[in-house]
Amino acid sequence: MPTGLITAGVLTRRLGPEGYGLFTLASVLVAWLEWTLTSLFERTTIKFAREVEDWPSFCTAIAQLHLGLGCLMGLLLAALAAPLGAAFHEPSLAGYLQLYALDIPIFCLAYAQRQLLIGRGEFRERAIASASRWTARFLLITLLLLNGFSIYGAIWGTIGASLIELGVGRQFIQPAIFARSTFPIRKLFDYAVPLFLFAAILRCYDKLDLIMLKLLDGSAAQMGIYSAAQNLAFVPSLFAMSFSPLLLSVLSQTLREENWPKAQHIERNALRLTVILLPFVALAAGSANAIVGLVYGAEFLPAATLLALLLLGALALVSISIATAILTAIGRPKLTLWAVSPLLPVSLVGYGLVIPHWGSVGAALVSVATATLGAALSLGLVYHQCRVLPPLGTGLRALGISAVLYAVASQWIAPDSMFIFKFCLLGGMTPLGFLLLGECDRRELQSLRAWILSTLGRINQRSS
Structure with missing residues (x-):
């Protein structure tokens, strides 16, 4: 990344x-x-x-x-x-x-x-x-x-x-x-x-939004601004590209062993992970101006608004990727098609109606709306087949932490030399916030404690 x-x-x-x-x-x-x-x-x-x-x-x-x-x-x-x-x-x-x-x-x-x-x-x-x-x-x-x-x-x-x-x-x-x-x-x-x-x-x-923007309203320079925002918003998709194949491999093996309770536990935690990512997206959206300025320079600052919107759409696409990996693992590949089939016709109509009036911002809004539709359909199909959903408590905690992070990130204006420190500090507070709000059960806390002790032990061995 x-x-x-x-x-x-x-x-x-x-x-x-x-x-x-x-x-x-x-x-x-x-x-x-x-x-x-x-x-x-x-x-x-x-x-x-x-x-x-x-x-x-x-x-x-x-x-x-x-x-x-x-x-x-x-x-x-x-x-x-x-x-x-x-x-x-x-x-x-x-x-x-x-x-x-x-x-x-x-x-x-x-x-x-x-x-x-x-x-x-x-x-x-x-x-x-x-x-x-x-x-x-x-x-x-x-x-x-x-x-x-x-x-x-x-x-x-x-x-x-x-x-x-x-x-x-x-x-x-x-x-x-x-x-x-x-x-x-x-x-x-x-x-x-x-x-x-x-x-x-x-x-x-x-990439339909980028192509439709070029065909309906965009110059090469406008495409450069929009694609700059797209490239930064692609970060959640990189996570999905790495995580979904691993989920498919592990879940397929678990189902082959007929370990049904473990399989359902894996499915629920995978969906839970998509919700836990929300505060990190909120942090990036609140820091959009600083991120664009640091990575691309002042010439690309108009991409900041687009980045904040496209990050939400990227998170919805992560949900689609994880949910459809679950459907594939349980032997329901045809349902993955049902989950995404409305995306193209709905987005084409949306881009055709919105881009001539709203330009690149309209393209981003349509992209977010259609990705959210696909995520809702995917999660609904997973629930119908597996009876699992992201935990409600996790969702409420994520919303609360996201609101705080977005407000702090957007109001805390730091110079470029301090931005990475600010971003890492706020990002590091996110898992702490989940812990303080009771997100982890006793078994997860024990696993976390064992992992920390093991990591510290390896560090001590290397230093000695």
Whole structure:
């Protein structure tokens, strides 16, 4: 997460609003293709990885599917780059997309390795591969921009980061890309189709506000401002991208062992976690002006209002991600489609009505409203299937803490040199507030105490 924010700061300062807007538009289009392709088999791969007997053949099938689809999509994007540039009234976009097309097959294969690692419970290895990508992306993009390579340099840096993640991932898992697989692909598709449609809808929805803003009301500079806010609001989604696959893997294994009480406990705590995140979102929303100024500079301060709104929508998307992971784990993949199916038509109508009058603020408001609708539907489906909801007490505590944090953060104006101290101080008070308000039961307090003692013991050992 820190490297992503620092990279965004470097990009905005080196490219300016217009250049950053063009880079973001190209990145959004490519990222939508990449994430849609990888989402086709993501949850299916994680679930099947716990059950298959012929593991090498399964790995080969997953790797070949991702690489093949990535190559086809890369060729298609390169062919359509010029028409897309004309459609967005940005002729220079064509060259950026043609270069970016090289990243698609590399990214897809690297992500396939990531899915296989999660499916086998190798979470540490998956984290190392993912961290290598973000670190390499920051270093390569910064180096190339400082040497005057502009937008093309940022794209080459992204491609290089995908190659590094691919290489690091292959240190932990080596699917035979060119071997013959005996795994029945039809079995994979039978389960994957509803999950693919679910993921495709979410990916279309994810950046639809930015694209509609460009088509209806936006210049490249406006897109740069809006995308700057989007990039900061993406932080909760990074948590969901990391947590939901782990939840799916652990919950699937628990259900396979028929440990029903433990499974329900996991489901309830996962939903509880989405509520506990609310105060942190409130803190960031109250500090929006300071965050935007620190990361992007004064030129991007109009993004602060958008950031405060988009953070709420991002939290709703976290709820959707966690709730649908639960539905997938319990063997109800078709219900994930029901949870998100209204998002596209409702948001399209909303953007069409609101953006011409309210501009970027209207786009953000529609995004928040539709994401909240999807979260409500997802939680309702989980309750219908599992009879679990986020605890009411946790929700009331979270609302109270959020109100206090937002008020303090928005009124406490600290210089840039003190902002990080202020943010960490208020953020550190959040778990303390939950503890003082009685959020944790006796067993959780005992676990927390044991973890603290264990951590202190390790620190003492290292210091001695």
